[in-house]
Amino acid sequence: MREIGFSDVDDIARGAGILGTGGGGDPYLGKLLAEAAITRHGPVTVVTIEEVPPDAVVVPVAMLGAPTVSQEKLPNGTETLTALRALEDATGVAATHVVPIEIGGMNSLIPLALAAETGLPVVDGDAMGRAFPEAQMVLPTLAGIPTSPMAVADDKGNTMVLRTASNLWAERIARAACVATGCSVFTADTMMTGAQLPDGLVAGTITLAQRLGAAVRTARAAHTDPADAVAALVEGVRLATGKVVDVHRATTGGFARGTATIAGTGTELRLSFQNEYLLAERDGDPVATTPDLICVLETDTGEPVTTETMRYGNRVTVLGIPTDPRWTTPAGLRLVGPRYFGYDLDYRPLAQPQEN
Amino acid sequence: MREIGFSDVDDIARGAGILGTGGGGDPYLGKLLAEAAITRHGPVTVVTIEEVPPDAVVVPVAMLGAPTVSQEKLPNGTETLTALRALEDATGVAATHVVPIEIGGMNSLIPLALAAETGLPVVDGDAMGRAFPEAQMVLPTLAGIPTSPMAVADDKGNTMVLRTASNLWAERIARAACVATGCSVFTADTMMTGAQLPDGLVAGTITLAQRLGAAVRTARAAHTDPADAVAALVEGVRLATGKVVDVHRATTGGFARGTATIAGTGTELRLSFQNEYLLAERDGDPVATTPDLICVLETDTGEPVTTETMRYGNRVTVLGIPTDPRWTTPAGLRLVGPRYFGYDLDYRPLAQPQEN
Numbered sequence: 001m002r003e004i005g006f007s008d009v010d011d012i013a014r015g016a017g018i019l020g021t022g023g024g025g026d027p028y029l030g031k032l033l034a035e036a037a038i039t040r041h042g043p044v045t046v047v048t049i050e051e052v053p054p055d056a057v058v059v060p061v062a063m064l065g066a067p068t069v070s071q072e073k074l075p076n077g078t079e080t081l082t083a084l085r086a087l088e089d090a091t092g093v094a095a096t097h098v099v100p101i102e103i104g105g106m107n108s109l110i111p112l113a114l115a116a117e118t119g120l121p122v123v124d125g126d127a128m129g130r131a132f133p134e135a136q137m138v139l140p141t142l143a144g145i146p147t148s149p150m151a152v153a154d155d156k157g158n159t160m161v162l163r164t165a166s167n168l169w170a171e172r173i174a175r176a177a178c179v180a181t182g183c184s185v186f187t188a189d190t191m192m193t194g195a196q197l198p199d200g201l202v203a204g205t206i207t208l209a210q211r212l213g214a215a216v217r218t219a220r221a222a223h224t225d226p227a228d229a230v231a232a233l234v235e236g237v238r239l240a241t242g243k244v245v246d247v248h249r250a251t252t253g254g255f256a257r258g259t260a261t262i263a264g265t266g267t268e269l270r271l272s273f274q275n276e277y278l279l280a281e282r283d284g285d286p287v288a289t290t291p292d293l294i295c296v297l298e299t300d301t302g303e304p305v306t307t308e309t310m311r312y313g314n315r316v317t318v319l320g321i322p323t324d325p326r327w328t329t330p331a332g333l334r335l336v337g338p339r340y341f342g343y344d345l346d347y348r349p350l351a352q353p354q355e356n
Numbered sequence: 357m358r359e360i361g362f363s364d365v366d367d368i369a370r371g372a373g374i375l376g377t378g379g380g381g382d383p384y385l386g387k388l389l390a391e392a393a394i395t396r397h398g399p400v401t402v403v404t405i406e407e408v409p410p411d412a413v414v415v416p417v418a419m420l421g422a423p424t425v426s427q428e429k430l431p432n433g434t435e436t437l438t439a440l441r442a443l444e445d446a447t448g449v450a451a452t453h454v455v456p457i458e459i460g461g462m463n464s465l466i467p468l469a470l471a472a473e474t475g476l477p478v479v480d481g482d483a484m485g486r487a488f489p490e491a492q493m494v495l496p497t498l499a500g501i502p503t504s505p506m507a508v509a510d511d512k513g514n515t516m517v518l519r520t521a522s523n524l525w526a527e528r529i530a531r532a533a534c535v536a537t538g539c540s541v542f543t544a545d546t547m548m549t550g551a552q553l554p555d556g557l558v559a560g561t562i563t564l565a566q567r568l569g570a571a572v573r574t575a576r577a578a579h580t581d582p583a584d585a586v587a588a589l590v591e592g593v594r595l596a597t598g599k600v601v602d603v604h605r606a607t608t609g610g611f612a613r614g615t616a617t618i619a620g621t622g623t624e625l626r627l628s629f630q631n632e633y634l635l636a637e638r639d640g641d642p643v644a645t646t647p648d649l650i651c652v653l654e655t656d657t658g659e660p661v662t663t664e665t666m667r668y669g670n671r672v673t674v675l676g677i678p679t680d681p682r683w684t685t686p687a688g689l690r691l692v693g694p695r696y697f698g699y700d701l702d703y704r705p706l707a708q709p710q711e712n
Binding site: 086175 | 446
């Protein structure tokens with residue numbers, strides 16, 4: 001058990017931005033929400049999975065929508081608590097802990113803000129070990145833990161509680177409601193007992209995010225390469241260092257989709273994304289695919305570059321980071337592998353480190 | 357108080373098909389559902405609004421979606437009860453009565469089926485006095501009675517409970533969920549007390565439907581004009597008698613939209629619809645507009661012709677029927693007048709009877 005205070009949020013936001021592989025919502029906005037909540041209500045208690053009692057009631061909370069939109073249409077600040085309370089009302093069970101559904105961008109930080117507001121502890125972990133674009137893409141799906149009941153709240157005062165036939169139906173219906181209400185809603189779902197956490201979560205990812213964020217900050221101060229500092233902590237593989245020369249982006253079906261091209265020394269790396277970076281091809285050859293993490297950092301500062309903030313002319317470094325091993329099982333790849341996203345290729349593990 | 361038995365359903369279905377102004381879902385399917393439920397569980401008790409105690413809990417149940425789809429994707433038969441129970445669970449209040457949300461097509465008959473199944477009485481009335489395509493287009497909206505909480509159930513086992521900031525948001529979110537789950541869902545919403553019924557309902561419309569259905573049946577047996585028999589009961593105005601020479605239809609945004617042209621003696625009547633017939637223009641001149649009822653009958657048999665069953669070559673008679681006066685107030689016309697549906701014209705009352 002430890003405490004997260006105001007001064008910890010900056011590192012966590014930076015590290016979660018890296019692990020978010022370009023998605024998970026704008027980490028800057030999440031940072032502001034978490035910092036404001038901690039300033040108002042005091043620090044947040046963080047517990048490890050091992051410290052959670054087996055009968056605890058752990059609720060992931062998150063933003064669901066297109067990151068594009070969440071940057072422009074700010075939350076009114078009450079949605080997450082509204083969603084949590086709607087879930088508690090529907091189930092008649094009170095949450096004892098909150099946890100991130102994904103360790104990525106804003107969605108890593110929203111649970112910290114809610115924890116500060118409610119006084120509930122946060123579990124150090126998340127249900128993906130990265131960010132993914134769809135609600136059913138969580139380890140609980142692999143473990144047979146339902147997303148439903150799922151509470152959804154928007155910024156207009158609308159709430160809904162879904163009870164769905166599958167986790168995929170939760171995604172489909174919540175996504176449709178999200179699009180209808182302006183492409184950014186807040187969710188509380190996938191209620192888990194403490195005993196289910198080892199199956200449902202990747203352990204320690206809030207702390208990992210904080211270490212990554214601190215490593216980047218330290219490297220920057222020491223004028224060493226921030227990407228090297230990140231890679232050293234997470235077995236990262238450098239995929240490209242270069243300049244963004246092309247970005248295509250469209251917000252369709254409730255997602256931010258597109259491609260970006262990074263020109264390196266004599267090579268081009270093309271990234272494809274649906275909220276998150278999902279595929280990296282070097283000169284036409286895939287060198288990293290979902291579910292491995294494809295992370296883009298500003299070369300100079302090590303700051304994460306999301307699929308939304310990437311712009312022509314950015315100088316960036318792209319890292320590949322191995323995913324949680326549960327995602328590369330056959331069942332994991334059916335849920336989040338390249339073919340699910342429509343790419344006509346199989347998952348291939350990251351190649352050994354090499355410079356280009 | 358009276359009973360509705362198996363032998364009453366046929367007339368009610370025919371009359372509700374007429375009052376449904378082309379929409380409300382396939383009356384034949386509704387008839388089968390109601391007849392099957394009455395065969396299995398016995399007759400249904402129908403009470404007038406005056407017979408409902410002020411503290412009664414009255415729940416409208418309905419199908420929401422595109423009639424096109426409901427004809428092809430049949431309900432599994434449990435959706436309405438699932439929606440009712442979800443609403444009761446969410447509110448902690450048990451329904452004492454059910455009622456049609458609209459007196460149109462299938463949606464007039466679904467409450468009869470549910471009443472037979474649950475043993476609850478049906479209130480003789482409905483919340484529109486016709487059918488309209490969108491969920492907020494009910495007298496309760498004019499009376500300040502919320503649609504929310506709204507329970508929605510589909511054929512796949514998905515349910516949701518919405519609590520919305522307005523009745524329009526209930527329509528928008530439920531419609532989005534409807535489209536996501538296959539364009540046909542079942543709803544329980546707009547929970548009313550007995551005391552609210554005079555404001556929230558048009559009285560006696562189940563009985564009116566039955567009388568209309570019986571009048572058509574009798575006229576047919578007597579070889580008199582069924583449309584005249586209908587017109588005599590409801591101050592109907594004959595707008596056209598002729599042949600359908602053109603039908604355009606598309607299922608978009610969760611609705612069946614289109615136009616149909618009827619060639620009469622030297623004139624053409626063009627009907628525009630969104631689930632229901634909303635506008636009738638004779639040689640370019642509007643002769644009937646929403647919220648007045650535009651009803652299409654087979655000329656020979658008097659059987660109602662829905663926007664879905666209308667086909668090239670049908671011989672039809674088109675009647676205009678005056679709407680409930682609450683719909684032609686300024687607030688009523690803002691909700692269901694021609695301009696809401698995108699027609700660039702004001703409501704005009706039906707002209708006096710004339711033959712063309």
